[in-house]
Amino acid sequence: MDHPALAELTLRLHEDDNVVIAMRDLEPGTYALRAGGTLSVTDAVPRGHKVAVAPVAEGEPVRKYGQVIGFASAAITPGRHVHTHNTAFQMFERAYDFGVDARPTTYVPENARATFQGIVRQDSRPATRNYIGILTTVNCSATAAKLIAERFKYDGLAEFPNVDGVVSLTHDTGCGMAGPGSEGFEVLRRTLTGYANHPNFAGFLVLGLGCEVNQVSSLVEHWQIPAHKITVPMTIQELGGTRKTVAEGIARIKDMLPDVNNVTRETVSASELVLAMECGGSDGYSGITANPALGAAADLLVAHGGTAVFGETPEIYGAEHLLARRAATTEVGEKLIRRIHWWEDYTAKHSGSMDNNPSPGNKAGGLTTILEKSLGAAAKGGTTNLADVVEFAEAITAKGLVFMDTPGYDPVNATGMVAGGSQVLCFTTGRGSAFGCKPTPSVKLATNTDVYQRMTDDMDINCGVIADGEASVAEMGRQIFDHVLEVASGKQTKSEELGYGDEEFVPWQLGAVM
Structure with missing residues (x-):
């Protein structure tokens, strides 16, 4: 009787592996091995899952990619489905041989390198998109930011085809947190700073409530934003509430649009x-x-x-x-x-x-x-x-x-x-x-x-x-x-x-x- 070939239905990634990956659903049955003989697959093995091709004693490593991916939590016999029911994570020592596989990089000559059509900003950094952003310093300003951005959806930018959109970047923090020097505060500020500096933003509003820990004024004060990038700091409390803030934000972005639209792509x-x-x-x-x-x-x-x-x-x-x-x-x-x-x-x-x-x-x-x-x-x-x-x-x-x-x-x-x-x-x-x-x-x-x-x-x-x-x-x-x-x-x-x-x-x- 001819048996289906296991090698045609599975993939072995490394010669040291004791499992292979099912490339399609495997039904229980007898499968022919490339080197001769057969393997009795005892479990249904879903596509993408692993099947044992060698015995693995309890506590021994399960290997895939030629590396340890876990340890047998129970003895595994050839043909068994290998997954969470019989394989578990445990700590093991790994040698950190720094740099032993580092090799000199072979670079393509500069005159033969691939190119793309980008938007080159005045500070020479290339952008792949051309957005206006609304950065929020605190969750309390999220709704106002979204209301401002909503005005420019659908046909709101029809006259400005080179502007990819107005995006409000809202989040769940900015207050109720420790201030300057704390890990959470510094990570948030580093993130906001990175977005403000991103070449894909041509300009942005920085919108806060006014009383939060992450103050707009001190955030913007320490930024080193390229001079060409339009930056408008605003707070809801100073502007007199949400309606006035939304109206002011819309007006400020409308003022930005002609300049932001004035871009061309180049090699x-x-x-x-x-x-x-x-x-x-x-x-x-x-x-x-x-x-x-x-x-x-x-x-x-x-x-x-x-x-x-x-x-x-x-x-x-x-x-x-x-x-x-x-x-x-x-x-x-x-x-x-x-x-x-x-x-x-x-x-x-x-x-x-x-x-x-x-x-x-x-x-x-x-x-x-x-x-x-x-x-x-x-x-x-x-x-x-x-x-x-x-x-x-x-x-x-x-x-x-x-x-x-x-x-x-x-x-x-x-x-x-x-x-x-x-x-x-x-x-x-x-x-x-x-x-x-x-x-x-x-x-x-x-x-x-x-x-x-x-x-x-x-x-x-x-x-x-x-x-x-x-x-x-x-x-x-x-x-x-x-x-x-x-x-x-x-x-x-x-x-x-x-x-x-x-x-x-x-x-x-x-x-x-x-």
């Missing part, structure tokens, strides 16, 4: 791009298709002299030693590990665990532990050297691959990278995340063909073709790189067409609510 080197990289709603395919393809795109951008940044520190936990091996210097590697230790202390202080991740959706998609999720997430970093590690919302100044310390929560992570100066973002998803992050366009990369076809209005690129055998990781990396240049030149993303991005400004809240 800019790809070396001027900062690409943010995000993964959310991950599944068992994320580390096989979209994330490594995005990593290949990041390698291309770095070779063309540009910068790629990724974050989500809790979601590289268990893979940080691999990044440390690629650190350009020992100092960079040590900065990364200090942030890992900070997160270990932070979660312990709040009675949490670094394995509070993955989410229920991640687990449904086949991810079992944070170690497995992290190894797939780290693939976004490609293969180039780790050039720098920066704090949340800190300005990104290094060229090459940069890591930003951020939470794993998607809107917070993206907010930090946009504040750092990213002009384009790529977001990989296996479950189907819906997301945008004005003023930065968000490109959605599906990890599998099913989610791409089900959510075609949300997904820009189908990386599932890698799993389908229709394209290589390198080919998809080139496609993503080319698409990023088109988006940087003005091509709208699916998220932009749908209007996403007004609600996804979420600064990282640290410290006590007082």
Whole structure:
């Protein structure tokens, strides 16, 4: 009797792995092995999940990508479904061999580098979009900010075709918090400062209530905003209430519009791009298709002299030693590990665990532990050297691959990278995340063909073709790189067409609510 070939239905990522990934739903039954013999699959194994191909004794490591993704919580026999019922997270030692895998970067000659059509500001920084922003210092001014922005939706900008929109950046803090010098206060201010400095904003209102801890006057006073950027500070209390504030805000933005509209796109080197990289709603395919393809795109951008940044520190936990091996210097590697230790202390202080991740959706998609999720997430970093590690919302100044310390929560992570100066973002998803992050366009990369076809209005690129055998990781990396240049030149993303991005400004809240 002929048995279906296991190799045609599964994927083995490394010769040392004791599990393989089901590329389609596997039913219990007997499967032929490539080397001869058969394997009896005893459980139904959903697509994207793992099946054991070797015995794993209780307490022994489960390996995928050639790395430890967890430890058997019960003995696992070949053919069993490997997931949360028999595999668990536990701490284990990882060697931080700083820089041992760092290699000289091979750059494309400057006269041969890729280009995009950007908006070059007077301070020479290129923008990919042309927005007016309304920055709020406190939650109390959020409604007024939204009412002002609402006036310019639909046909409100019909006479100003070069203005991409007016976006209100509202949040849930700014008061009821410790003031200057406290961690939460400084992170909020760094985030607001980063957005104010972002090249995709041509001008903005800064709107507060008037009595909050995060005062408009002291915030703006310490800004070093380019002289060409129009900045209008306002408070509701000084203007005499909400109606007067909204009327004044609308009038001020109307005054800005002719100047903001007066822009043209011109040719800019790809070396001027900062690409943010995000993964959310991950599944068992994320580390096989979209994330490594995005990593290949990041390698291309770095070779063309540009910068790629990724974050989500809790979601590289268990893979940080691999990044440390690629650190350009020992100092960079040590900065990364200090942030890992900070997160270990932070979660312990709040009675949490670094394995509070993955989410229920991640687990449904086949991810079992944070170690497995992290190894797939780290693939976004490609293969180039780790050039720098920066704090949340800190300005990104290094060229090459940069890591930003951020939470794993998607809107917070993206907010930090946009504040750092990213002009384009790529977001990989296996479950189907819906997301945008004005003023930065968000490109959605599906990890599998099913989610791409089900959510075609949300997904820009189908990386599932890698799993389908229709394209290589390198080919998809080139496609993503080319698409990023088109988006940087003005091509709208699916998220932009749908209007996403007004609600996804979420600064990282640290410290006590007082």
